[in-house]
Amino acid sequence: MAINCLWPFLKNCSRKVNLREFSGQTAAIDASCWIHRALYVTITERGNRERFGNTFQRYLQTAKNAGVRPFVVFDGLPLPAKAAEDERRKREREDRRNKVEEENLTSEEANRLRGQAVSVTFDDIYTCINASARLLQLFFSIDLICLSEGVKYIVSPYESDAQIAFLLGNDCADFAITEDSDLLVYGCKKVMVKTSMSGVGECFVLSHVLESLKLSMNEFRKVCIAAGCDYLKNGRGIGIQRAFKMVAAGKLMELLGKGGAPEDYWESFLKAEAVFQPQTVFNLGTCSTVPLEKWETNPPVEIQYLCGEYPLDTNTHIKK
Numbered sequence: 234m235a236i237n238c239l240w241p242f243l244k245n246c247s248r249k250v251n252l253r254e255f256s257g258q259t260a261a262i263d264a265s266c267w268i269h270r271a272l273y274v275t276i277t278e279r280g281n282r283e284r285f286g287n288t289f290q291r292y293l294q295t296a297k298n299a300g301v302r303p304f305v306v307f308d309g310l311p312l313p314a315k316a317a318e319d320e321r322r323k324r325e326r327e328d329r330r331n332k333v334e335e336e337n338l339t340s341e342e343a344n345r346l347r348g349q350a351v352s353v354t355f356d357d358i359y360t361c362i363n364a365s366a367r368l369l370q371l372f373f374s375i376d377l378i379c380l381s382e383g384v385k386y387i388v389s390p391y392e393s394d395a396q397i398a399f400l401l402g403n404d405c406a407d408f409a410i411t412e413d414s415d416l417l418v419y420g421c422k423k424v425m426v427k428t429s430m431s432g433v434g435e436c437f438v439l440s441h442v443l444e445s446l447k448l449s450m451n452e453f454r455k456v457c458i459a460a461g462c463d464y465l466k467n468g469r470g471i472g473i474q475r476a477f478k479m480v481a482a483g484k485l486m487e488l489l490g491k492g493g494a495p496e497d498y499w500e501s502f503l504k505a506e507a508v509f510q511p512q513t514v515f516n517l518g519t520c521s522t523v524p525l526e527k528w529e530t531n532p533p534v535e536i537q538y539l540c541g542e543y544p545l546d547t548n549t550h551i552k553k
Contacts, residue, residue: 237461239414240426242473246442250425252432255408256300260425261397263411264307264386267292270412291430293384296410299432304406305386312391314464314508314539387515391541394419395512395525402525405517408436417442418457418509419525420450448480454509456480459489464505464539468494504539507532513541 240247252260271288296303389396398419400406408423409416416424417439428434443453459476461467467476468489479485486499511524511532522545537543 235412235463236414236418236457236473237467238473239417239457239460242477243437243442246445247435247437250434250436252296252299252301252425252428252434255425257302258407259302259304259405260296261400261406261409262296262303262305263393263397263409263413263416264305265393266410266412292428295428295430295432303384304400305384306393306396306400307386307388308393309389309391310541312508312512312539312541314504315392387517390513390515390522390545392512396514397421399514399516399523399525403516403518410434415457415462415509418454418462446477446481452480454506455485458502458505458509459485462505464508465501468492468498504536507536508540511540513543513545 267289271286271292274288293303293305387396394411394413394416397406397409397411397416398421401409401421401423408425409421410425410428412426414426417437420439422439424437424439425434426437439450443450446453446456448456456473456476458465459467459471459479460473461471470492471489476485479488482488489498510526511528513522514525515521516523522543524540524543532540
């Protein structure tokens with residue numbers, strides 16, 4: 234997931250860091266980013282996904298070697314608000330797989346396309362959880378290991394991004410490791426991206442971003458939604474720079490209307506805005522699902538549906 238062109242727009246707000254700077258802290262790790270990267274590398278090099286768990290384990294080792302405590306966060310159920318984007322990505326993956334079969338490609342070219350077409354399966358997640366357990370055995374040399382007392386992990390009710398924001402907002406983690414720019418829109422206070430095997434990456438601090446742009450959190454969220462996100466496409470001719478100028482001038486709605494936005498665009502905008510706030514997440518303290526941010530009033534059924542079922546009845550979603 235990403236906000237269109239947000240990282241380049243915020244290039245002056247980041248600083249180069251090493252994971253060692255966060256020694257002793259807990260990192261909420263967006264598992265899907267490392268899984269996709271591990272799958273791409275493995276399939277591109279080998280043509281299959283057999284050893285991708287080793288690559289995922291190496292990323293975990295990088296964090297552990299730096300003295301960082303990993304808290305791995307997996308995606309859960311498909312979020313209704315993201316259905317259109319999920320379908321678009323599915324079609325792209327299918328097109329790449331078809332291209333492998335239909336065109337006369339070298340093995341290297343075919344493997345690269347297979348890597349780009351890969352999707353994460355339940356077996357992949359299971360492999361990564363086992364990799365976490367093996368890593369604990371490597372570091373602590375004990376026979377019986379409880380993941381909840383070592384490398385913690387959680388499968389989110391829906392999007393891992395919202396779950397990570399909840400963990401940071403409730404002092405269950407100190408910073409996030411991801412490749413997705415929308416973690417800032419969810420309100421994550423500190424986000425590390427482009428993290429290499431050597432532990433080097435870039436760090437964005439939300440308070441510094443807001444101060445640099447002279448925006449409130451609510452205004453920043455509007456800029457990012459208007460620029461285009463997974464829940465709403467940007468309007469014609471609206472990029473991150475123009476969205477920023479509209480919001481800074483306090484004329485977003487007016488200028489979008491003059492720019493030829495569809496009649497239902499603002500309604501869709503407000504729905505996307507809602508998804509970034511009270512999306513359903515898991516509260517570790519109460520062992521129950523809660524909204525990321527509390528609803529001020531009872532939401533319409535349609536809006537609640539987009540944000541995920543709440544309270545979530547897990548029994549209805551467990552495969553027998």
